[in-house]
Amino acid sequence: VRGKNGTVYGPWSPTWDFMTEGVTSMEDNPEVPTQFTLYQNYPNPFNPATSIKYKVASITNVKLAVYDVLGREVATLVDEIKPPGTYEVSFDASRLSAGMYVYTIRAGKFSETRKMLLLK
Numbered sequence: 001v002r003g004k005n006g007t008v009y010g011p012w013s014p015t016w017d018f019m020t021e022g023v024t025s026m027e028d029n030p031e032v033p034t035q036f037t038l039y040q041n042y043p044n045p046f047n048p049a050t051s052i053k054y055k056v057a058s059i060t061n062v063k064l065a066v067y068d069v070l071g072r073e074v075a076t077l078v079d080e081i082k083p084p085g086t087y088e089v090s091f092d093a094s095r096l097s098a099g100m101y102v103y104t105i106r107a108g109k110f111s112e113t114r115k116m117l118l119l120k
Contacts, residue, residue, distance in 0.1 A: 032084045033057045036110035045117040048094035052103060056082045060108040066091060067102050093118050
């Protein structure tokens, strides 16, 4: 490779041989989301595990947490900076009591909450 500054090219970089591992492709996620979205967990009701899918529209810190009906946080599923894309996380509630729970996503200025039901 070589760089270009306006109309002037720099020298070519040295040639290197290399191998890649774990190559990803845009085909895995061809669509970059244009808005933040939080989907309903599946399955719902669930016992003891469920999946939660969400979309991130821009690079931002994402926090996805689960709360009981009294508003106490019982699990933090995601709390990190995420690039745009579609994500899915599993939630194992085997240590929790049966009942209604809510999960909330906060990503930049976006926030949304949904209900889920744990049956035992």
